[in-house]
Amino acid sequence: MNSKRRFAVVTDSTADLPDEWRARYGIEVVPLKVIFGNETFRDRVDMTDDEFFRRLAGATKLPTTSAPSPGEFAEVYRRLAEDHDGCISIHLGAQLSATAEAARIGAQAVEGFRVEVVDSQTVTMPIAFLCRVAAECETLEAATAAVEARVPKTRVLALLDTLRYLEMGGRLNRAQAMIGTMLDLKPLLLVADREIKPVERVRTRSRAISRMVDYFRGELPVEHVAVMHAQAPDEAEKVAAGLRAELPGQEILIGKIGCVLGTHTGPKALGVVYIKK
Amino acid sequence: MASRRPAGVDGPLFKQALLGSLNWLATNHEEVNRLNVFPVPDGDTGTNMLLTLQSAVEDIKESNAAEVSKIAKLASHGSLMGARGNSGVILSQIFRGFARAVEGKSSLTPRELAVAFEEAANAAYRAVNKPTEGTILTVAREAGRSAAAAAGDDDATVPSVIAAAAAGARAAVLKTPSQLQILRDAGVVDAGGFGLQIILEGMLKTVEEAESFHVDTTAARPKAAQVALDLPEGGWGYCTEFLIDGTNLDLDQIRNEIEALGNSVLVVGEPELVKVHVHTDDPTRVIALAGGFGKILKLNVGDMSTQHKRILDSESAAGRPPRANGVGLVAVVAGSGLVEIFRGLGVDAIVEGGQTMNPSTQDMLTAVDSVPYDEVVLLPNNGNVILAASQVPSLTKKKVHVIETHSVPQGVAAVVAFRPERNGADNAAAMKAEAARIQTIEVTHAVRDTRSNGLKVKKGDVIGLINDKLEFAGADYAEVVNKALGKLGPDAYELVTVYRGQDASDDEMANLESAIRSNFPGLEVEVQQGGQQHYPFILSVE
Numbered sequence: 001m002n003s004k005r006r007f008a009v010v011t012d013s014t015a016d017l018p019d020e021w022r023a024r025y026g027i028e029v030v031p032l033k034v035i036f037g038n039e040t041f042r043d044r045v046d047m048t049d050d051e052f053f054r055r056l057a058g059a060t061k062l063p064t065t066s067a068p069s070p071g072e073f074a075e076v077y078r079r080l081a082e083d084h085d086g087c088i089s090i091h092l093g094a095q096l097s098a099t100a101e102a103a104r105i106g107a108q109a110v111e112g113f114r115v116e117v118v119d120s121q122t123v124t125m126p127i128a129f130l131c132r133v134a135a136e137c138e139t140l141e142a143a144t145a146a147v148e149a150r151v152p153k154t155r156v157l158a159l160l161d162t163l164r165y166l167e168m169g170g171r172l173n174r175a176q177a178m179i180g181t182m183l184d185l186k187p188l189l190l191v192a193d194r195e196i197k198p199v200e201r202v203r204t205r206s207r208a209i210s211r212m213v214d215y216f217r218g219e220l221p222v223e224h225v226a227v228m229h230a231q232a233p234d235e236a237e238k239v240a241a242g243l244r245a246e247l248p249g250q251e252i253l254i255g256k257i258g259c260v261l262g263t264h265t266g267p268k269a270l271g272v273v274y275i276k277k
Numbered sequence: 278m279a280s281r282r283p284a285g286v287d288g289p290l291f292k293q294a295l296l297g298s299l300n301w302l303a304t305n306h307e308e309v310n311r312l313n314v315f316p317v318p319d320g321d322t323g324t325n326m327l328l329t330l331q332s333a334v335e336d337i338k339e340s341n342a343a344e345v346s347k348i349a350k351l352a353s354h355g356s357l358m359g360a361r362g363n364s365g366v367i368l369s370q371i372f373r374g375f376a377r378a379v380e381g382k383s384s385l386t387p388r389e390l391a392v393a394f395e396e397a398a399n400a401a402y403r404a405v406n407k408p409t410e411g412t413i414l415t416v417a418r419e420a421g422r423s424a425a426a427a428a429g430d431d432d433a434t435v436p437s438v439i440a441a442a443a444a445g446a447r448a449a450v451l452k453t454p455s456q457l458q459i460l461r462d463a464g465v466v467d468a469g470g471f472g473l474q475i476i477l478e479g480m481l482k483t484v485e486e487a488e489s490f491h492v493d494t495t496a497a498r499p500k501a502a503q504v505a506l507d508l509p510e511g512g513w514g515y516c517t518e519f520l521i522d523g524t525n526l527d528l529d530q531i532r533n534e535i536e537a538l539g540n541s542v543l544v545v546g547e548p549e550l551v552k553v554h555v556h557t558d559d560p561t562r563v564i565a566l567a568g569g570f571g572k573i574l575k576l577n578v579g580d581m582s583t584q585h586k587r588i589l590d591s592e593s594a595a596g597r598p599p600r601a602n603g604v605g606l607v608a609v610v611a612g613s614g615l616v617e618i619f620r621g622l623g624v625d626a627i628v629e630g631g632q633t634m635n636p637s638t639q640d641m642l643t644a645v646d647s648v649p650y651d652e653v654v655l656l657p658n659n660g661n662v663i664l665a666a667s668q669v670p671s672l673t674k675k676k677v678h679v680i681e682t683h684s685v686p687q688g689v690a691a692v693v694a695f696r697p698e699r700n701g702a703d704n705a706a707a708m709k710a711e712a713a714r715i716q717t718i719e720v721t722h723a724v725r726d727t728r729s730n731g732l733k734v735k736k737g738d739v740i741g742l743i744n745d746k747l748e749f750a751g752a753d754y755a756e757v758v759n760k761a762l763g764k765l766g767p768d769a770y771e772l773v774t775v776y777r778g779q780d781a782s783d784d785e786m787a788n789l790e791s792a793i794r795s796n797f798p799g800l801e802v803e804v805q806q807g808g809q810q811h812y813p814f815i816l817s818v819e
Contacts, residue, residue, distance in 0.1 A: 182618045183774075184803055185693065201622075201693045203819060204771040204801070 007140040008080045008087035012068065012099050013043035015090070015127035016228065016255050025135035028076055032092075032099060032260040036063045043260045052259035053231050053267050062168055065260045067092075067099040073106025077115055086114030086140045090130050090147060094119040095194040096171060116144045121194050122154035125255050125273045129224040130154070150223070153276040156191035157199075157216060159208050161268035163187065169264045172196060188212050209270065213239060216272045217246075225274040226253040231267045239272065285384040286435055288342040294439075294480040295334050295352060301479025302327050302472065309475070312468035314459045314729065317721055317742070317811070322468035325362030325635055325661075330476065332359020332637070333372055339520055339574050340550045344383040347547040349376040354545045354552065357668060358639040364469030366638070366664040367401050367413050371473075374400020387438045391428035394442055395421035411456025413469030419449035420477060439481045446474040462729045516643070517560045517578045521551040523571020531570060538563050540646075543672075556646065604701040605650030608688055609636055609658050609666070612809035615685055615776065622692045625650070631659045631685070632811060638668045645669055645677055652676040652701040654708065658688035660745055678705035683745060684717035685776060685807070686817030716770070717744055718761045718816040720754055754785055754814060755792035765818055767797045774817040776807030781814060789814060 010028040011017060017029055031042035034052065036059060041047040047055075056063065073089070080087050089107070091100040100119040107115035120127045130147045137143035163185075166172045186208040187198035199215060202208040216225075225243070229236035233254075240254050257265065286294075302309075302323075309323025333356035337348055353376035356369035378396035379385060385393060398417035402408050423445025424438045453467040454460040460467055517539075521531070525548050532544040539557030551570075557563050560578045567573055606624045610616050611631040619627060626644040630636035645653045653675055657666040660683045670677040678701055682688040694711035695704055719742045723734045734740060734750045741749040741757040748764060751757040762773070773793060777786055786804065793802050807815060 182614075182621045182805060183689070183693075197698075199698075200696065203690070203693060203774075206771060 006085040007143065008084045009131050009134045009143075010076060010080070010087050010089040010103075011127055011131050012091050012103075013045075013258050014092040014097070014099070014123055014260055015131060016124045016257055016261070017128040017131060018253070018255065021128065021132055021135075025132065027131050027135060028080065028087075030068045030072060030076055030103075032068060032097070033066045034063050034259045034263060035066065037061065041259065044258050047259055049230070049256050049258055049262060052262055056262070056267065062165065063263050065169075065263050067097050067102050070102045070105035070109065073103045074109040075106075077107055077110040077113055081110055081113035084113075086116070088116045088118060088134050088140060088143050088147065090118045090120055090127055090134065092123055092127065093121045093191070093194065095121065096123060114140065116140060118144070118147050118151065120154060121151055122191055122273075123156055123261060124228050124257055124271070125226040125253070126154040126156060126224070126275055128255075129226075129275055150275050152193070153223075154192070154274075155219065155276060156189075156271055156273045157212055158189045158191070158265065158269060158271040159186060159205070159212055160189065160265055161186075161205070162266055165266035166196075166264050171264055188215065190215075209235065209239065212270070212272055213242060216243075216274070219274065219276060220247075221277040222250075222274040223277050225250065225272065226255050228255050228257050228269075228271040228273055230257050230262050230265055230269040232270050235270055239270070243272075284435070285386055286345050286390050287384040288340075288344045288348045290435075290484065291345045291348045292334075292337050292340065292342075294483045295330075295337060295348070297483030298476040298479035299327075299330050299334050301482060302330055302475050305475050306472070309468050309472045311725075312465045312471060314463045314465060317724065317740070321635060321661075322362060322364050323472060325365040326368055326469070326472040326476075328637065329356050329360050329362075329365035329368050332356055332639070333369070335359070336520060336550070336552055336575075339522070342547060342549055344547075345385055346376070346379050346382050347549065349379050350545075350547060351550070351552075352376065357672075358637070358642070360638045360665050360668060362635040362661045363664045364413055364472060365635075366668060367405065367417075367469065368473070368476075369638075369668075370401045370404035371397045371417055373404075374398070385435075387433040387435050388428045390435060391421070391424040391438050391442075394424045394438075397421065409457070411453040411460060411470075412467050413473050415453065415456065416446050416449040416467070416470035416473050420446040420473070423448075436481065436484045439477065439484055443474065443477040443481045446470070446477050450474050459729065462731070463727050515558070515560045515578050516554075516556055517563055517576075518552075518554045519564070519567065519576040520574040521553065521567050521571040522549070522574050523551075524549060526551050526570055531567070534566055535563060538566065600650065600697045602697055602700055602704070603650050603652055604697075604704060605645075605648035605653040606656070606692065606695060607641065607644045607648060607653055608656040608692065609641065609662050610685070610688070612776075612779070612807045614806035614808035616808075618689065618805060618807075619692060622689070623695065623697070624656075624692060631662065632809070635659070635661050635665065638665045638672070641666055641669050642672050645675060646673055650675075652678075654678045654680060654691075654695070654701065654705060656680050656682050656688045656691055658682045658685050660684075676701065678702070680705060680708050680712060682712050684715075684719070685809070685815055686715045686717045686774070686819075687712040689774075689817065690715045690819065714819060716765050716818040718742070718758065718765075718814075718818065719745075719812050720757055720761075720814040720816070721812045723750065754781075754789050758789060758814070758816065759792060759796050761816075762793065762797055762800075762818065767800055770800060770818050772801045772803065772817075772819050773797075774803045774805060774819075776805050776809065776815040776817070778807055778809045778811070778813045778815070780810070785813065 013031040031045045034041050089103045094100045104117045134143040186202045188200040190199045200211045227236045227240040243252050306323030306327040333352040335355050336351045353372045356372045360366045360369040374397035375393050378393040398421040420442040424442040427438050427441030450466050450470045536542045539555040543554040607626045608619045608624045609628045610619050625648040628636045628644045657663045663681050666679045680691050691708035691712040694708045723738045723740050725736050727734050729747045738750045739757045741761045749757045749760040
């Protein structure tokens, strides 16, 4: 842990934070939960993504997800208060989950400890990028300002193999999205500005992937970028290799999405996620 | 009517001549229908021309105008609004050229009549992007040339000029197979050209006998294409149409006053007879206003709100918010499943029609005017509808982009590419590009023996068309589809979407699906209920 830093960085499991960053920066991760029937699992603690998708494939009923409780956040903040002056707590977009709200309420329960709760408006790796930006700042004020300036620039470009999971989870209205119900479409979805909207509707996966990369090119320059996937490592590797060839010098990470996000994307999701410059 | 020897063509004679043409075409249009180059079961050139001509004479029947120019103008407008299919649209352009040529004239000498025929043909050539010889265009031109040659005689008469035009048309029709390979292969003459020949013959019969045939306008009129709309709650008013019969009518003044009471206003005609079309919330006021100008004839008021509401209720249009780009979507589609697919993809208004029933320019115009957007993308989805659709932009104040989709698969691809946050022009460009990527295979049965594209076809054979071109014939669906997919080269494609027609049985569907899967394991196969008529299977390959 950085001895000079007097504030802590907290996030939740949907940040898909690389283990290496977690160790290097001492970032606290509060898990969301996945519920199969009457069994509850903490995301990335009690269940890995591989176990999750194996179980999802065999499930007769889709799992549900839930945010951490305010009490769970309060517990973390109370522990951090012992050796920190404050913390920044960066979470899954409030349009998608009650997590950020639970963090806010939990923070009120810990008197005398300053908690800056940030609604990232996004999901997965862009939250991890925000955590790294915060961790590399000298002061809590600087970290909060740097993170809040980047929140409106976070983007998740996602290609789902099926919209079934997103729709069941109530995160998408097909009629509004002009996606229809008859044809098997592969919409390219964009999470930005507190919304999930389709930016392209495509009928085949290979074209959808090339459209995703085209769209991303139009968004350059970017400050941070990663390729995320759920059980689609080869395609993720291919997209990342293409981007590395086009963007020499740019760090391009590959990551796997966790169980909670996987509940809504289903298997074979693929995404390019980034923070615009 | 008493027999007379016409010296010139005046309003009443031209009116009679057109009614005679309509009568003669009504008698013969089935013969025109049978001249389809492909042995597909939807030959409808004759029907399209008949409906276009019916629309051309619709308003003329009410007119007692003495001047040939006024009758010609009504025919021009009527045919344009009612134009269906490529031949119908070209026919409407022939009327338009004729009307321009006779502008301001009360009566035509034989020489002037011949000039008008030639001008009519020229106008038709200009209206078509790439004129093809061996079609109705050639026939119109040859009719005009023959008429001009006959008019040069010292003793030329109106009947002699029309007789020459009809004879020129007949000779040109017989030559069409020597100009077009597809006609030669199929052993037919050009259907549209033959239709024009019949129209000229009908005129000739009339002027020779100088008496009108009884015209039964109610005869065998196919069901008009239905316009089904998906609209928000609230009034869309009444579609109000009528004629004003008066003297010295001021069209501009009428148009201005009616525009204050509604939208989609069309005011056309002559100082003695004006046609009015308006969508208004208060038809009573419109009618009272118009009544001040002259006598109201042929009043027709349709309650658009009720009509739309019924459709809304039954379709459960899941409260779509207004689209950010302000661009509406209108598509020509037939078949319950296909209508559902297009609606699901966000199409605001469906004009029912396509392969079996080509909608008119008016049908598409009504749909375009009815969607709550000032900019509209229109998808004809059939080669025979494209030309009629391309007339729509000039008839409405809305900005209309016509994407020239030749088939249902192209239409689906175009709609899929539509993005609600992108402007109309950019959407149109992207939709056009996506449609062009799609290969269409259509499968049906031959309705007669024929040769086409070097292929011998027997009546009843399963035939396969790739992108509107007859390519394969065989004993069953799977065999023909296998050959067609093989020809396209399956390695270049990922996905085959099969739209199942209403005549395809469960077994036929299952056989076809498993044949594609086993013969082309690299292709994904998706089956959709299309519900289309006449084509048991339409395949989209991408």
